[in-house]
Amino acid sequence: MRRHVAAIVVGFALVDLARMARADATCADWVGTDDMNHDGMTGQLKIGQTNADCVSLAWCAVSLSYAASVKVSSPVLGVIILFIALAFFSLYLVYVYPISEIF
Numbered sequence: 001m002r003r004h005v006a007a008i009v010v011g012f013a014l015v016d017l018a019r020m021a022r023a024d025a026t027c028a029d030w031v032g033t034d035d036m037n038h039d040g041m042t043g044q045l046k047i048g049q050t051n052a053d054c055v056s057l058a059w060c061a062v063s064l065s066y067a068a069s070v071k072v073s074s075p076v077l078g079v080i081i082l083f084i085a086l087a088f089f090s091l092y093l094v095y096v097y098p099i100s101e102i103f
Contacts, residue, residue, distance in 0.1 A: 028049065030047050030062065031047055031048060031049050032046075032047060033045070033046050033047075034047075036066070041068060042068070043066055043067055043068035044066070044067050045064070045065075045066050046064070046065045046066070046067070047062060047063070047064055048062070048063045048064075048065075049061055049062060049063070050062070050063050
C-alpha cells in the first residue's frame, strides 16, 4: 500500500513539475534568416513575425518560408547548352553566312 501511495505522490510531483516548466522562448528569439543544408541541397530558411491577431496561440504570428537554391542536373544542363548552340548557329546562318539562290 505504501508503494502505491509513494508512486502516486511521485506521479503528481512529476506532473506538477512538468506544468511549471515552461519554455522561456519568445517569437522574437526565432526571427531571422538561416542557411540550411539538407542532404546536400542548400537553401535559406526565413522566419518572420506577422501582425496576426493571436488570441490563444503565442506562435500563430510566425511566418516561415524556405527558398532552395537552384541546381541543374547534368543532362538538363546539356540540353540547355545544345539549344544555346543551335540558336547561335541559326543566327550565324542568317547574318554571317546567308544562303541565297544563285539563279
